[in-house]
């Protein structure tokens with residue numbers, strides 16, 4: 001922004017709650033099989049919000065109704081920063097909830113509904129900030145590309161992947177990307193740690209197959225595919241994967257060790273992870289490779305031994321430990337079980353130093369001087385995996401200051417998903433500061 005332009009004062013959080021509510025009320029449930037309502041209504045709603053302040057959007061569809069939006073904002077110098085959020089949500093079984101998951105109710109200081117943490121909260125923060133800043137003439141120094149995608153909850157094939165494969169021109173020149181699953185607090189011994197997502201595990205969804213000799217269930221059969229497969233599945237499911245500390249987790253555990261008055265070593269990594277209490281289940285999964293059997297399929301009649309038995313395994317491997325993962329898996333499977341991939345995605349990690357990381361840290365500390373900022377490795381995958389194929393470094397940074405007793409991790413895809421209203425407003429203020437320094 002040229003110095004001569006006088007900017008008006010503005011409140012970046014002014015519209016965040018209303019925008020989030022309106023987005024929650026547009027059902028974008030993604031069942032993974034294209035039977036849901038799609039994202040078009042939500043994308044058109046976002047386009048209208050941007051249009052009101054003079055920002056033009058491009059809408060693209062990988063399939064009818066599966067709409068993603070891209071818009072360029074600001075005209076400063078330098079490489080554009082991509083800010084991305086997804087518009088779809090996982091389905092919600094309303095009968096399990098205390099409130100209607102698509103009503104956007106506010107109760108007890110929380111905004112309730114499917115998508116309040118994953119991730120219409122961040123979508124709303126970004127839109128509130130963009131609208132407030134544009135109206136006030138306070139455009140960021142760095143050009144921004146905004147993207148609101150379809151289909152993240154089913155792997156992004158009809159969303160981010162489609163954008164990267166077919167509309168890379170809309171994302172041209174972006175060198176860094178900021179999206180979901182980072183920036184929220186977890187509490188260790190009363191201290192708030194803001195976890196910045198700086199790495200993601202790789203994903204190997206595999207179909208295991210055992211073949212044997214078919215025959216009558218009443219006779220001797222030492223080549224039973226069901227027995228062979230079941231043994232391999234049991235070995236995989238009960239395997240104790242060794243602790244492996246990647247750079248992001250080394251830094252995070254060092255912060256925790258500091259609070260606990262000890263030192264971070266591979267030997268006490270598990271004890272340090274336990275310090276996170278409600279986040280320990282997720283963080284325990286990112287100090288090691290994991291493989292969980294999830295589906296079994298064999299046979300059609302109780303007295304017929306089938307030729308083939310199959311199982312599905314959800315494997316997740318750390319950056320730098322892919323070879324070890326597959327070598328171990330081959331051993332656990334044994335010679336008589338083969339596998340092929342249903343889906344495979346590479347892990348990634350971004351440096352957690354430099355301008356963007358500094359901007360994230362400073363913007364958090366400006367709003368919460370007692371906070372601690374540290375990187376972490378995320379167990380799941382996000383749209384970041386697709387955008388990285390265009391050469392962007394990625395971070396998860398959707399800031400939320402949360403109450404210490406809130407089991408935040410369980411709200412992702414969980415029943416009674418909700419976000420504190422003041423956390424939404426906090427996030428908008430932090431992210432607004434971040435834009436000044438990014």
Ligand SMILES: [Zn+2]
Nearest residue numbers: 118119152180
């Ligand atoms: Zn998400």
